[in-house]
Amino acid sequence: MNFITKNRLKLNIYIIINNLHVNTFDMAEPVVVIDKIQKIYDNGLEALKSISFSVNEGEIFGLIGVNGAGKTTLIRIITTMLNATSGSASIWGLDPAKEPERVRSIIGVLPQETGLYEEFSIRENLQFIAEMQGVPKEDIPNRVKDVCHIMDITDRLDDRTDQLSGGLKQRAMIARTLLGLPRILILDEPTTGLDVLVARRVRQTIKKLSKAMTIFIATHNMAEAFDLCDRVAIIKDGTILRVDTPQALMDEYATGDMVFEDVIADLLGIDQDREINISAMMEGLQ
Amino acid sequence: MSRNAEKTKNSSWILAKKELKLLFKSKRRIFILGITPLMILLIGVIAVVSAGSFANNQTQPVNVWVINDSPSNYTSSLLTLYDSVEGTHLMNASQSYDQLINSSNFQIIVYFPSNFTTEVQNKTAAVVEITYNTNSSRYYNTAIQFRQLTAYFEQQLVQADNPGVVFNRVNTNLTRYEKPNSGISEELANTILIIPVYIVFFIVIPPISLIMISVTIEREEKTLETLFLQPVSRNSIIMGKILYGMLLILGILVMDIIAGVADYLLINRFIIQQSNGGQSLDINALMDTFFDLIGVDLVVYFLLSVAIIATMVVSLSVLLSLLAKDEREANLISSILPLLIFSIIFVVQFVDINAFSNVVQTILTILPVIGILVAFYLSLISGGLGTIAIISGVAQVVWTILIIFFAARLSESESILELTMEKVWREFIGSIFRR
Numbered sequence: 191m192n193f194i195t196k197n198r199l200k201l202n203i204y205i206i207i208n209n210l211h212v213n214t215f216d217m218a219e220p221v222v223v224i225d226k227i228q229k230i231y232d233n234g235l236e237a238l239k240s241i242s243f244s245v246n247e248g249e250i251f252g253l254i255g256v257n258g259a260g261k262t263t264l265i266r267i268i269t270t271m272l273n274a275t276s277g278s279a280s281i282w283g284l285d286p287a288k289e290p291e292r293v294r295s296i297i298g299v300l301p302q303e304t305g306l307y308e309e310f311s312i313r314e315n316l317q318f319i320a321e322m323q324g325v326p327k328e329d330i331p332n333r334v335k336d337v338c339h340i341m342d343i344t345d346r347l348d349d350r351t352d353q354l355s356g357g358l359k360q361r362a363m364i365a366r367t368l369l370g371l372p373r374i375l376i377l378d379e380p381t382t383g384l385d386v387l388v389a390r391r392v393r394q395t396i397k398k399l400s401k402a403m404t405i406f407i408a409t410h411n412m413a414e415a416f417d418l419c420d421r422v423a424i425i426k427d428g429t430i431l432r433v434d435t436p437q438a439l440m441d442e443y444a445t446g447d448m449v450f451e452d453v454i455a456d457l458l459g460i461d462q463d464r465e466i467n468i469s470a471m472m473e474g475l476q
Numbered sequence: 477m478s479r480n481a482e483k484t485k486n487s488s489w490i491l492a493k494k495e496l497k498l499l500f501k502s503k504r505r506i507f508i509l510g511i512t513p514l515m516i517l518l519i520g521v522i523a524v525v526s527a528g529s530f531a532n533n534q535t536q537p538v539n540v541w542v543i544n545d546s547p548s549n550y551t552s553s554l555l556t557l558y559d560s561v562e563g564t565h566l567m568n569a570s571q572s573y574d575q576l577i578n579s580s581n582f583q584i585i586v587y588f589p590s591n592f593t594t595e596v597q598n599k600t601a602a603v604v605e606i607t608y609n610t611n612s613s614r615y616y617n618t619a620i621q622f623r624q625l626t627a628y629f630e631q632q633l634v635q636a637d638n639p640g641v642v643f644n645r646v647n648t649n650l651t652r653y654e655k656p657n658s659g660i661s662e663e664l665a666n667t668i669l670i671i672p673v674y675i676v677f678f679i680v681i682p683p684i685s686l687i688m689i690s691v692t693i694e695r696e697e698k699t700l701e702t703l704f705l706q707p708v709s710r711n712s713i714i715m716g717k718i719l720y721g722m723l724l725i726l727g728i729l730v731m732d733i734i735a736g737v738a739d740y741l742l743i744n745r746f747i748i749q750q751s752n753g754g755q756s757l758d759i760n761a762l763m764d765t766f767f768d769l770i771g772v773d774l775v776v777y778f779l780l781s782v783a784i785i786a787t788m789v790v791s792l793s794v795l796l797s798l799l800a801k802d803e804r805e806a807n808l809i810s811s812i813l814p815l816l817i818f819s820i821i822f823v824v825q826f827v828d829i830n831a832f833s834n835v836v837q838t839i840l841t842i843l844p845v846i847g848i849l850v851a852f853y854l855s856l857i858s859g860g861l862g863t864i865a866i867i868s869g870v871a872q873v874v875w876t877i878l879i880i881f882f883a884a885r886l887s888e889s890e891s892i893l894e895l896t897m898e899k900v901w902r903e904f905i906g907s908i909f910r911r
Contacts, residue, residue: 269705272890291483295707305702307494309501318494322706324484370707 220244227277237263239428252419253408260428261408298367300377308352323370341365357388412451487708491716513735520739527747541569548593557625665856683724688806691797710887721790781848788876795883841868844875
């Protein structure tokens with residue numbers, strides 16, 4: 191069974207490399223299950239308030255919320271960096287709190303900030319992570335080549351990381367998350383800080399990758415979420431407000447010339463809060 | 477649902493290899509690694525350059541009592557050779573050999589037994605007895621030189637009679653004298669204590685900053701999170717850092733030995749051979765004497781102690797680096813740590829620890845790192861390994877295990893990526909009581 195699964199993933203990687211748009215997933219089976227997760231930090235802050243949702247195999251699932259809503263806390267629980275105060279999570283049938291190493295072996299994580307060894311070349315960075323991921327030594331050169339081909343960075347493989355642009359670093363980081371042939375790719379703000387064209391390129395790659403794996407994205411870029419995600423969960427102050435497809439949300443809430451960003455802002459009450467703040471400020475000035 | 481989730485094996489070794497590879501990417505880190513062998517080489521060069529002034533600085537000569545029960549040309553030739561050793565003063569003894577030994581009041585005794593000349597003439601093995609007091613390292617240094625000169629004398633004698641033939645003709649019987657039921661003097665113990673102090677200085681201290689930087693840079697460059705996201709346990713990451721530290725110490729040890737050998741060759745060529753008629757320093761004799769002086773058990777104890785100290789300092793560096801916020805803080809801690817160790821060593825050197833009560837001595841010996849030096853010092857004075865040395869050894873092993881355990885526990889802390897000292901401390905204390 192392991193052999194078949196691993197080879198199916200390899201096959202999917204080759205499908206991506208060769209731009210064959212074939213989806214090999216039987217969508218619907220939940221691979222990430224979040225059940226009444228609550229997180230209270232030592233300082234008493236309740237970052238997550240008993241939230242529940244699930245992510246199906248093969249879908250691109252977006253977690254949308256403003257800064258401080260609880261996105262990174264939830265990602266850290268899924269990626270085994272934090273333990274939940276109560277509730278449970280299941281990643282491909284594994285409990286992150288009980289089997290953290292095994293969970294980490296089936297996920298690929300793109301953290302919010304760059305985490306490459308600046309003095310290494312991209313190749314050295316990727317080789318080290320491939321080793322840490324347990325990729326067999328003889329497979330490492332080809333695996334590095336494959337993921338670099340997917341991210342289109344093959345010609346910069348031997349450049350030192352500190353000489354690369356932000357966009358190239360981000361592509362190298364995504365390439366790194368693919369080395370272990372993950373079942374689930376978890377991306378925390380994948381296009382933040384990138385210029386428009388590079389961000390577009392990254393989004394195109396994410397779409398391609400969705401043919402091979404389940405993708406979980408945390409973002410505050412609404413247009414990106416609308417463009418990429420099959421379903422989104424809207425999170426505010428540690429609570430999930432809604433889980434649905436972007437189109438369903440648009441159909442339900444959009445009026446006039448509203449775009450997805452306006453719908454989400456409405457749902458999160460951002461504009462109302464802002465208007466109240468501005469009014470209060472104006473009164474203060476008078 | 478199918479899965480193929482596995483932990484990565486040998487992750488500590490993979491991490492240590494990566495650290496070594498990164499080390500050689502930075503000239504600054506290579507310089508830190510190579511500074512001690514360079515210092516050792518420099519010491520050798522300074523010794524060669526200032527050799528002349530050293531020779532003039534010998535103030536107090538070593539008094540050598542000569543008891544000659546077989547006066548002849550052979551013995552007078554040999555005594556002339558002995559007299560050529562700088563800083564020695566040969567005197568004919570008015571007392572017998574046994575009287576001198578019983579009085580303990582001598583530095584070196586050279587004794588030619590009554591059959592010495594006959595044995596030399598008969599071409600059978602003659603023996604000259606050289607007995608030195610363990611009060612000072614200078615006495616055994618002189619005794620070694622006498623033994624070398626005896627070998628030189630024998631060579632000349634044999635070559636004169638039978639060119640090309642080597643056989644036993646004149647032997648030296650080198651005897652170590654120490655007062656019954658006691659170890660070496662405090663003066664000599666202090667001198668010998670310099671050896672482990674130098675070893676700590678030249679081998680264990682230099683990698684502290686490199687180890688600490690290796691963790692804080694990971695935190696600053698956000699690669700620590702990447703490491704923690706790999707399918708390996710945090711314990712194995714900590715073990716990888718400790719392994720890296722141990723490999724650094726091993727590397728520095730090898731480089732220091734090479735520098736030491738280079739120093740020896742320099743000093744032998746430009747100082748010893750020139751002042752000793754072309755004769756080299758007899759390393760074997762020197763080692764024999766050293767082992768004889770402090771005892772094989774203490775030498776083994778000392779070597780084990782160095783290994784324990786190295787492991788402890790490396791683990792402590794990893795633990796402290798987890799607490800350091802950035803490279804600046806890591807550098808600050810790594811400069812304070814050696815100062816702390818050396819200030820305590822200074823106390824060991826200049827305070828009369830031997831006069832303390834057994835309880836105070838035991839407390840001192842169970843202190844981390846320096847405790848083993850105190851135990852080594854006390855063992856030198858008492859003349860062997862006692863209970864106090866064993867207590868100290870066990871305590872050091874326990875300290876090392878505790879430090880590694882603390883570091884592993886700390887790495888499990890949720891705040892490890894965005895930490896403040898208070899936050900980590902609170903979580904750390906909390907985790908001890910929770911589990």
